[in-house]
Amino acid sequence: MSRPQQLISSLNCARLGRTIRQVLASGPVHEPIQVHGWVKSIRLQKRVAFAMVHDGTTSKSLQVVFQNPVHAKVLTNGASVRLRGVLVPSPGSGQENELLADSVDVLGECDPETYPIQKQALTTDYLRDHAHLRVRTDVQGAVLRLRDAVMGSFREFFRENDFTYAHTPIITANDTEGAGETFRVVPAPSGRASYAPITQDTEFFRKPSYLTVSSQLHLEALSNGVARVWTLSPCFRAERSQTSRHLAEFWMLEAEWTFVYSVEDICSVVEASIKHVLRLDSADRSLLQKDAGTSRALMAASSEVSWARITYTDAIHELQKSGVHFQYPPTWGAALQSEHERWLAESFARGPIFVTDYPSAIKPFYMRQNDDGKTVACFDLLVPHVGELVGGSLREERQTLLEAAIKRHGLDDGVYQWYLDLRKFGGAPHGGYGMGFERLISWLTGIENVRECIPMPRWSGRMLL
C-alpha cells in the first residue's frame, strides 16, 4: 500500500537510527552513516575484506567493504557490530549499493567454537531445541516478518469491509465446542509450581475457568451490537496428538458478522480475504517458497477463478466412486478423514475446495439446521497438503431450535443462557469462520510442520522459554 511521503517522514522516529532495510532502500548516501547488525559471513582477501551484515528488518544483508582488512579480522559470525562509512554503488553483482566502512565496533562477541547457530545446515529438531536463537536463521526471520505481513493484509481486507478488530477473552467459563480437551486456569499465589489440590475455594473467579478454544461465542455476542467483528487470538487445546498440523497453543483468525443468510456468502468472504493475502508481494514468502510446484499452485489459487465448492453429500459420492483404496471407507454420516480431505483438495479439485452442509450429528450444537433436517449450514475449506484450513457456518439464530440443539448435545443449558439471550433480544441471521493461522502460514510457504510457523511452539511435553 503506497503512502503519502509526508506521513512517512512524520512517523519516522529519527532517534531509532537507520535499519538495514532503510539503508538498502535508499540510494547512495555520501555523508557517513551509522549502521548496526549481526555478521552473517566474512570474506578476507589480501587488500580488502567483505562482510555480510543483517539486522532482521529485511531478508537481505548489507555488503560491507573494509579497505583495510585488519578491521575485519576481529569479526566472527554472529557478532553484533556498529559500522560507520559511506554507502556507494556496488561494482559487484548481487547488490545495488554497499557500505564502504571506515570503522567497526564489535558490540557483542560471538565465539565461533560454541555458537549454536553454525553456518552449515541445522536440523529442524536442533533448531526447535534452540528456540531462543532460531530467529537468527534466514527461515525463522522470514516467518516472523511474513506473519506480520499476512496479518496486515487481513487487517486491510477487514477494515475495507467495516469489520472491527476485537480482543476477546482468553480465560473463559465456556468450552465452545462442547467437547475437546482444554486447559484449566488456577491461581498460583506463590508464583511457583504448587502441587496442592485445586478446590472450590481456590478458584480465582469463584468458578472453574479455562483457556479459550475459540473466540466464536464471544465474537457472536459482540457482533450482536457491532455487526462485523474479527480477531486473531491465541487458542489452546490440551491434545496429546503429535501431528504436523496441531499445537497446544496456536493463533486463530476468526470473523463473525450479522445479517448474512447463506453459507455461500460466508465462503465468498473467506475466499476474497485469502486471495488478498495470496496476492501479497513479499520477498520473505519468495525466500520460504523453495518448491516451484508450491509457488505455481498458490499462484493458481490466487487467480480470479472461483474455488471449487461441493456439498458433503456429493463429496462422499465422489470419494466412493474415486476407486482409491482409503484406510477409512468414506461413509455418509462419518467425519471426513485426513486422507479424504487431501484427496478432495489434491486430486479432485487440485486446489482449494469448500465442502458444505455436513451432517448435523457430527458438527457442534451452534450450527444452523438446514431445511432437510439432516445437515447444517456449514463448510470446511480444504487446501492441498494442509487439509482443513478454515471452518465456518451460519449460527442457529432461532431460539427454539438452538435450545433443542443444546439439549440434544447433552450440554448444560444454564451455561448457555447468555448465548440464548443473543437470540431473544433482536437476534438476526449471522455466521462466521475460524482459520488456523499457522496452517495458513504452512500453506503459503510450503513449510511442512506448523511448529516452524510460529516463533515459540508449544505441544504436548514441550514448552521451551
Next chain:
Amino acid sequence: MSRPQQLISSLNCARLGRTIRQVLASGPVHEPIQVHGWVKSIRLQKRVAFAMVHDGTTSKSLQVVFQNPVHAKVLTNGASVRLRGVLVPSPGSGQENELLADSVDVLGECDPETYPIQKQALTTDYLRDHAHLRVRTDVQGAVLRLRDAVMGSFREFFRENDFTYAHTPIITANDTEGAGETFRVVPAPSGRASYAPITQDTEFFRKPSYLTVSSQLHLEALSNGVARVWTLSPCFRAERSQTSRHLAEFWMLEAEWTFVYSVEDICSVVEASIKHVLRLDSADRSLLQKDAGTSRALMAASSEVSWARITYTDAIHELQKSGVHFQYPPTWGAALQSEHERWLAESFARGPIFVTDYPSAIKPFYMRQNDDGKTVACFDLLVPHVGELVGGSLREERQTLLEAAIKRHGLDDGVYQWYLDLRKFGGAPHGGYGMGFERLISWLTGIENVRECIPMPRWSGRMLL
C-alpha cells in the same frame, strides 16, 4: 489515511452488503438499497414515522422515514430489521441523508418489557452484569471501535519504523518479573472442572506452566535476530486487588529493539508513538470524551512540545519540597505510590512526565545498571488521572552483570540460561517498554475504570461468559 480508490473497490466484498457507515458516507442513491440494523428509537406521528437504526459500524445511526406509519408499528427498540428504500437528502437537521423506506422486515423481535438494555441511563454495575449485551450501548460500541483504531495507529507507527509484529507465547515456563502472582495452567482432560490434585505426572508440558505476565523476555529473544519487534498481547495477573486500574486479564503493548544506548531514546520512541495515537481523528473518541477538560489536556499532550522528564532522585526532591501531606512520605529508595505519581503528573508536570533512573533495589533484575551503581536505566511514564501508563528500560546486556543481578534477586539461574545465551552470542545494547492498553484507552477517553475499557473484563471473583 487516504487510500487509492482502486484498492478500495477491489477489496470491498459485495457479498457482504452495505453497512450503515457506508450508506451514511455515500451521497443520495436513487436505486432502492437494502440496509440492516437494530432499532434504536422510534417516533410515530399521524402521517409519518421515524426510526433511528444502527449497526455498530459507526457511532451514527441512520434515520429511516416511513411514509406509511403502519410499517413502523411493528418495531420495538432493540429489534433487528431489514429495510429497503431510497436514500434521499434529509430535510431535517442532524443528518445529511435519510432512508425513505418502502419495506421493513423484522428479523429478530425484542420484547420492550424484558429487554435488558432500556433507553434510560443504566448503571456501570448493571452493564457489567450484562457483559453479553453491553456492546449494544453507544459507549461500549465506541470503545470497541476505538481500541481497533488505536491499535491501527500503533501499527502504522511501528511499520514505518521497521518494527515487526510478533506473536509471543501465552503459556510460559518463566515468570518475567521474578515476583507477583501468576496463574498456573493444567490440563483438564475431561473438559470439566476437576478438583483432582495437580501432580508432576499431570503436567501437560512435563514441567510447571504459567500464563504470561509480560512478553518482554520473549521479545528480547526475537529482537536478537529481528532487531525491532512489538506485540499487543494478553497478560495475566492473579492479583486480588480491586482497583480501577487492574484486571486479571489485560492487553499489553510491548516493543523491544536492539541497538539503543539510552533511556532518553526509548522515551522518545514512546512519546512519538503515543502522540501519533493522540492525533487520531475519531468520532468514537469525541463521543467518549464527555469532559471538556480531558479533551483540552489530551490536545495539549499531543502538541509538538516535549513531555517533561525528571530523574527519580529529582522527583523525590520535588515531592519532598511540595508541601503536600502525602499518606506515604516520599523517601529515596522506596517505590513511588499512586499519590506521588498523580501529584507528579497532575500538579507538577500538568501532563505526561517520564520519571527515569529508579533505584536498582526496587526494580526487576533485567534492567541495566547505571554507572552510579545505585540506579538502573529505566523509566515510568506517568499521566494525569491514570498514573503509570508505560514502564521500560535498557536491558542489562553485559553477561557478568546480568548473572550477578539474577543471583542478587535470588532467582534460579538455571531457568534463565537461555536468557543469558542472548548476551553470550552477539548480544547488543537493547531496550523496550510495555504499556497497559486498557489504561491507555482510559486516559484517551476519560473512562475512569479499565473494566469499561475492554469488552469482557475479568477480575478477582468475576468472569462472565
